[in-house]
Amino acid sequence: MEREEYQGNQSLADEVAEILRNRILHGEYEMGEKLTECRIASELKVSRTPIRDAFRQLEKEQLVEYIPNKGCFARGFSQEDMSDIYAVRRVIEELAVRRAIEHADDDSIAQLKEQLELMRFCTEQVSYEKLLQANEDFHFMIYRMTHSRFIVQVLKTYQDYVHQARRETLKKDEDLPEIYEEHAAIYRAIEARDEEAAARAAGYHLDQSACRAKKRWVK
Amino acid sequence: MEREEYQGNQSLADEVAEILRNRILHGEYEMGEKLTECRIASELKVSRTPIRDAFRQLEKEQLVEYIPNKGCFARGFSQEDMSDIYAVRRVIEELAVRRAIEHADDDSIAQLKEQLELMRFCTEQVSYEKLLQANEDFHFMIYRMTHSRFIVQVLKTYQDYVHQARRETLKKDEDLPEIYEEHAAIYRAIEARDEEAAARAAGYHLDQSACRAKKRWVK
DNA sequence: TTGCCTGAAAGTGTATACAATGTTACCATG
DNA sequence: CATGGTAACATTGTATACACTTTCAGGCAA
Numbered sequence: 001m002e003r004e005e006y007q008g009n010q011s012l013a014d015e016v017a018e019i020l021r022n023r024i025l026h027g028e029y030e031m032g033e034k035l036t037e038c039r040i041a042s043e044l045k046v047s048r049t050p051i052r053d054a055f056r057q058l059e060k061e062q063l064v065e066y067i068p069n070k071g072c073f074a075r076g077f078s079q080e081d082m083s084d085i086y087a088v089r090r091v092i093e094e095l096a097v098r099r100a101i102e103h104a105d106d107d108s109i110a111q112l113k114e115q116l117e118l119m120r121f122c123t124e125q126v127s128y129e130k131l132l133q134a135n136e137d138f139h140f141m142i143y144r145m146t147h148s149r150f151i152v153q154v155l156k157t158y159q160d161y162v163h164q165a166r167r168e169t170l171k172k173d174e175d176l177p178e179i180y181e182e183h184a185a186i187y188r189a190i191e192a193r194d195e196e197a198a199a200r201a202a203g204y205h206l207d208q209s210a211c212r213a214k215k216r217w218v219k
Numbered sequence: 220m221e222r223e224e225y226q227g228n229q230s231l232a233d234e235v236a237e238i239l240r241n242r243i244l245h246g247e248y249e250m251g252e253k254l255t256e257c258r259i260a261s262e263l264k265v266s267r268t269p270i271r272d273a274f275r276q277l278e279k280e281q282l283v284e285y286i287p288n289k290g291c292f293a294r295g296f297s298q299e300d301m302s303d304i305y306a307v308r309r310v311i312e313e314l315a316v317r318r319a320i321e322h323a324d325d326d327s328i329a330q331l332k333e334q335l336e337l338m339r340f341c342t343e344q345v346s347y348e349k350l351l352q353a354n355e356d357f358h359f360m361i362y363r364m365t366h367s368r369f370i371v372q373v374l375k376t377y378q379d380y381v382h383q384a385r386r387e388t389l390k391k392d393e394d395l396p397e398i399y400e401e402h403a404a405i406y407r408a409i410e411a412r413d414e415e416a417a418a419r420a421a422g423y424h425l426d427q428s429a430c431r432a433k434k435r436w437v438k
Numbered sequence: 439t440t441g442c443c444t445g446a447a448a449g450t451g452t453a454t455a456c457a458a459t460g461t462t463a464c465c466a467t468g
Numbered sequence: 469c470a471t472g473g474t475a476a477c478a479t480t481g482t483a484t485a486c487a488c489t490t491t492c493a494g495g496c497a498a
Contacts, residue, residue, distance in 0.1 A: 011287055011451065038479070047453040048480090049268075056275040062372060068230055069459060069480060084367040087318075091310040099306075148303040153281060154373065230481065257449070266483040267450090288450060288489060 012046055013053035019044065020054060024063050029074035035064065036071065061160065077161070079214070086210035089158045093139075093206055096155060097198040100145035101190055108145050109191055115141055116187045123180045131176065136163070138183055142190075162213070175212075182208060231265055232272035238263065239273060243282050248293035254283065255290065280379065296380070298433070305429035308377045312358075312425055315374060316417040319364035320409055327364050328410055334360055335406045342399045350395065355382070357402055361409075381432070394431075401427060 020040070023029060035055070037048045044051075055072045058064040065073045077085075115138045122131035136159060143152045182205040189198035239259070242248060254274070256267045263270075274291045277283045284292045296304075334357045341350035355378060362371045401424040408417035 013451080014287070036479070049452055049454090052272070052480090053275065053451090056272070056279075060275075060279045062369065068233070071480070080367075081369065084369045087314060087367075088311060088369055088373065091314050092307060095306060095310050148299075148306075150281065150300065150303045150307055154307065232481080255449070268482055268484090271450090272481090290450070 011050070013050040013057070016044060016046065016050050017054035017057045020058060021061070021063060024058075024074055024076065027076065031074065031076045033074045034071055035074055061157065082213055083210060085158055085161050086206055086213065089155065090203055090206035090210075092151065092155055093202045094199040096142055096146050096151050097186065097190060097202045098195045099148060099151065100142050101193050101195050101198060103145055103147045104190060104193065112138070112141055112145075112187060112190065116183060119180055119183055123176045126176065135179070135183070178208075230269070232269040232276070235263060235265065235269050236273035236276045239277060240280070240282060243277075243293055243295065246295065250293065250295045252293045253290055254293055280376065301381075301432055302429060304377055304380050305425055305432065308374065309422055309425035309429075311370065311374055312421045313418040315361055315365050315370050316405065316409060316421045317414045318367060318370065319361050320412050320414050320417060322364055322366045323409060323412065331357070331360055331364075331406055331409065335402060338399055338402055342395045345395065354398070354402070361405075397427075
């Protein structure tokens, strides 16, 4: 195929996955709509092989359902789904900050502080897009501090779920300072190596995030 | 290929995945060993396509690491990994029993009771293999009661992680009645619709399971 | 010897052809 | 008219060929 329109040096399967992911999260497919390999292949002008690879990726992300010998079906995220995701994320993030404190050395705490400073900067600049990224990086940094590949993997997945949905509606968030403060509270608890306080702060933050997401959802 | 040795009506990719899964969990590959598509394809006498599909499945299960343009690498489970898995599972199971209670109707509770009875039977018969299955079914029943496909999915995944490892060493568990009692406690709390007690019981059960797994690991 | 270039070999990424399976519509039969 | 079977079609599963990327060994120069 001519690859002009799909720039980037990742594999075709990744690009296809990206396109389909966006389509699904933007509601361009009906809930339960069948995604035919042939149709998408001819639409995107690629062969079926990268399509199949992409389907497998999306299945891992729960964005499609793959039934052997039958095909691939689109799955949307309902408000309940989002609520579930935040609920699961909440309990794992509480576990994560505890683990992070166990493994925390001065160096990683310093890095985390730096990341928090970046968030403050973005908040002051009211730079939404950058704050979103800094926010994710902050959390991801905590994930890695757990030294547990399973915790990293599961939380990364859930973070990705929310990511796309956020881009859409981020600008409706007016309470940026509040968001910053929630992260600052998490940081302070980690710095003080207070597991209970950290878990409380993380739990509170996730609850608030869920509320904000809910408010945005209805529009 | 001649499909005599691989009976069953699932797809080739599924069979390949099953074979590789067993090999990895039985330690037949070195930690980090590269799994070359060509080599495995000629070994199993299938083409590379189902191999690739199988790799994607195993990547989802964290049993291999897939690096674009480089290949697929085997991943073992260390004792720390197992400990992590139980820790994550613990907090999600606590959440799950709470959600299950929220959605519980008399019918599903009756079903759960029946499953518990089956476990008691298996315990009395000292039928290890059947108890293992009944145990998983009991938990899975609770997962479904949450009515959350995300909770079901993530817990199912973690359950699968542990499954294979258990088969090996199940017979070293002498404390079958204890295991039964832990499940019975979970059931009673659900029946009484006592979220706190249920979460406590589930947490205790997972902690004990982790301990038992640890004891078995060292052999 | 060390460092860098280069090219061949190995391996992954993609496309396409063919096989197997599932789906559907139509016709025959009760 | 309802129902079951069957043939044609659509779609997924698998194999294979080719293209692209990575890797690594050998040679050449500093």
